[in-house]
Structures are given as structure tokens and as C-alpha cells.
Amino acid sequence: MDVGRTKHHRFQLWQLIVLVFLPFAAGYFLSYLFRTVNAVIASDLQQDIGLSASDLGLLTAAYFLAFALFQLPLGVLLDRFGPRRVEAVLLGVAAGGSALFAVGESMTELSIGRALIGLGVSACLMASFKAFTTWFPSERLPLVNGCLLAFGGLGAMAATSPVEMLLGWVDWRTIFLGLAVACVVAALAVWLIVPEDRQEGSGATLRDQIAGLTGVLKSAFFWRVAPLAMLTQGGSLAIQGLWAGPWLRDVAGMDRQSVADTLLLIALSMAVGFAAWGIISDRLSRRGLRPYQVLALGVGLFLVCKLLLVVQPGVGVVPLWMAFGFFGTSGTLVYAMISQAFPASLSGRANTAVNLAVFAGAFTLQWGIGFVIGVSALPDRVGYDPSGFALAFGGLLIVQILAFIWFMLPMRRRGEQ
Numbered sequence: 001m002d003v004g005r006t007k008h009h010r011f012q013l014w015q016l017i018v019l020v021f022l023p024f025a026a027g028y029f030l031s032y033l034f035r036t037v038n039a040v041i042a043s044d045l046q047q048d049i050g051l052s053a054s055d056l057g058l059l060t061a062a063y064f065l066a067f068a069l070f071q072l073p074l075g076v077l078l079d080r081f082g083p084r085r086v087e088a089v090l091l092g093v094a095a096g097g098s099a100l101f102a103v104g105e106s107m108t109e110l111s112i113g114r115a116l117i118g119l120g121v122s123a124c125l126m127a128s129f130k131a132f133t134t135w136f137p138s139e140r141l142p143l144v145n146g147c148l149l150a151f152g153g154l155g156a157m158a159a160t161s162p163v164e165m166l167l168g169w170v171d172w173r174t175i176f177l178g179l180a181v182a183c184v185v186a187a188l189a190v191w192l193i194v195p196e197d198r199q200e201g202s203g204a205t206l207r208d209q210i211a212g213l214t215g216v217l218k219s220a221f222f223w224r225v226a227p228l229a230m231l232t233q234g235g236s237l238a239i240q241g242l243w244a245g246p247w248l249r250d251v252a253g254m255d256r257q258s259v260a261d262t263l264l265l266i267a268l269s270m271a272v273g274f275a276a277w278g279i280i281s282d283r284l285s286r287r288g289l290r291p292y293q294v295l296a297l298g299v300g301l302f303l304v305c306k307l308l309l310v311v312q313p314g315v316g317v318v319p320l321w322m323a324f325g326f327f328g329t330s331g332t333l334v335y336a337m338i339s340q341a342f343p344a345s346l347s348g349r350a351n352t353a354v355n356l357a358v359f360a361g362a363f364t365l366q367w368g369i370g371f372v373i374g375v376s377a378l379p380d381r382v383g384y385d386p387s388g389f390a391l392a393f394g395g396l397l398i399v400q401i402l403a404f405i406w407f408m409l410p411m412r413r414r415g416e417q
Helices: 013-036 038-049 053-069 071-081 083-103 107-120 124-135 138-158 161-166 172-193 206-217 220-250 256-286 291-311 317-341 344-374 386-408
Strands: none
Touching (some): 013 124, 038 256, 053 344, 071 124, 083 107, 124 344, 206 344, 220 291, 220 344, 220 386, 256 317, 291 317
16 A cells, blocks of 8 residues: 555645645745846846856756756655655755855855755755645545645746845845845644654665666666756746846846836746646546646747747737747657656656656756846946847757657657547
8 A cells, every 4th residue: 555645534635725835835945036136136136246147047057957967866865855855855955055146245145145056946846746645535636736836836936026026125236145044944734743654754765766876877768858958947047037137128128117017927837837738638648648748838838939039020029938938848748758767756757857858958958048138238248139039049949849859750659548
């Protein structure tokens, strides 16, 4: 008998929402807020610290680098110590990183702080998924997971116009000090409120867990999916988390408030997309479409949006960016495909392996886009020539299309039924 599937009988559903869902959702909310907030404060960082586009891209991408590097050991830690303990400790690390970012005066200090934030929130999604599998009835998991992803969208929304409004009262350093306090509160909530799972820390040996991870990384199916996840999901995170703001400023000619408001609409579209693509996949699968076909549909439309951003149309900019946010979330269907393609005992490590690809891509692309854009810096050292954005976005689009073609090449896909 699967013990994890019976624990929910100890609590009513509303109790599980309060005791399990909300503490983990708070962590994921903060994770996404940290992920995207630099798109709003980019101009402040450039002016206060004197950062170039390449510096700004590298600084912001330090979050993704630390996040990515910790994904493989994270899968093992979650299986050995459980999501409650791992999440609480790491959120404490995020609090320290946010505090360091708030007081940092140099590129090095800010980068270390940003990396610690990335490390600290690296478990927010995977720990939540594992905890929900333990405590919630299996038939409720699609809904619960979708609601969690929507909380991430709310975090991205909070990082836009609300942050811009706060900047009218306090500076960005004070905001990051406040976020450090929020991380401490979230860590305490996970540690003190989430019920103890007596099975945490038991199970396979470390050697067996590493062997299972090796099997995932040797899978042909994994290497068919990973490049697509790296370049589409990673590219979406890289752009939305930083370069969407400067694009709206320099290409669309928006002022700060208009940029923040548009970023809010993009985040709203993303929050809707997280929930919608789960529903769309479920409905289309009932009509005979397989998961990889639904993923291909969403990614294909996402690439069309990306092409239009390369062209830089003079009209319809806000709806186009909203479509970018919505279709960009279709890539999260990769996690469902991976979960179906591997045994349940390996699903955590398989998903963290995909997360490694996604966030390694986000780090590389966020920095690389900044390097390309920085070549066309304007004399005021704050703005960039639109041609730089076209070149950077266009180059990314080419490799994304290649990954899409690779994914669509015929192969025997496990888990597609």
C-alpha cells in the first residue's frame, strides 16, 4: 500500500489547504517575485550601481545559475529528508541572500546575494509537488498543482506595478529587506505549520537514489525533451524576468509606469496560462490528442509570438506580450510528460533534472541576451538600440526552432498515452 496516498485521511481538505498548501504556496509566490522583480528595478540598478547590459544580465541570471546547479542534489535531498525540512532551511538561505542584495554596493556583492536567493528558492516548486503528493488525495493533485502555479503567477504580478508603486515611497534596497523578512516568515510557516511526515528520510539508500538519477540522465526521452525545455521555458524566463522591461522602454517607448503596468498584464496572462494549459491538455486528451501534441501546439504558438517580437511591430504591443506570457506557460506540460515517462519512484529526480535544463538555459540566455543587447548601448548608458533587441531575440528564436524540430522528430515516446 502506498502510505503517502493515505495520509490525507488524517485531515479534512480545508485543513490540508491551510496546513500544507498555503505555507508552500507562500514560498512559491516569493520565488516568482524574486525571479521577475529585476525587470522593474533594472533602471535603478543601472543608475545606482553603474551596470552595463551584460552586467545586468549576469547579475540577474545569477539566480538561475544557483537555482540550476542545485536541482540534481535537491532531488536527492527531497527524497531523503522530505520537503518540509528542505524547504524551510532553504528559505532561510533566501532570506540571507535578499538581505545581502539589499545592502550590496558592488557587482560581486549583489551577484552573491542574487545567487543565494536562487539557491534559497530552488526547492519551492519541487518541494511543493512532493508534499502535495504525500498529503493530498491523488485525484486532487492536478487542481492543487495548478493552483500552486497560479500563486507563482501572482508573485510575478506582485513584482510589477505593486513594486513600481512601492518605489515611489521607498528604494529598491528597502524592498529587498522586506522580502528577506517575508522569507523568514515563510520558512517558519513551513517548519511550524506543515505536519510532520514520519516517513521523511526513509526509503532508498543514497547510492540507489544516485543510480536512479543516472538512469534518468541516460534516457533518450529525457534528451529529446530537455533541449526544448531549456530553450523555450528557459528563454521565456530569461526575457520575462528581465529583458521584457527594457524592451518595452526602448522599443515601445513606454515610461516607467506603463512598463510596470504592461509587465503586470504579462504576469496576469502567465498566471491564467498556468491553470489554462492544464485544463486544455485534459480536454484535448479526451479528444484523442496526446500530451506531446498539446505541448507542440502551445510551443508553436509561443514561437509565433516570439517571431513578432523580433519584427517589433508598432501596434498591438501589449496584447502581443500578453500572448507571449500565456503561450510561454505551455512549456510546463513537459513536467507532466516526464512524470508519465518514468516510474513514480523516479519522478522527483526526473523533474528536477528537467528543472536543471530549464534554469541552466535561463541563466545562459539572460546573460547572453544582455551581452548582445549591450553592443548597441545608447550614449546615456541607460537605454539600448532596438536593433540589439531584434538581434538577440532573433538569435534565440533560431535555436528555439531547432529544439522544436528536434523534439518533433519521430521517436517512441514513453508516457504519451
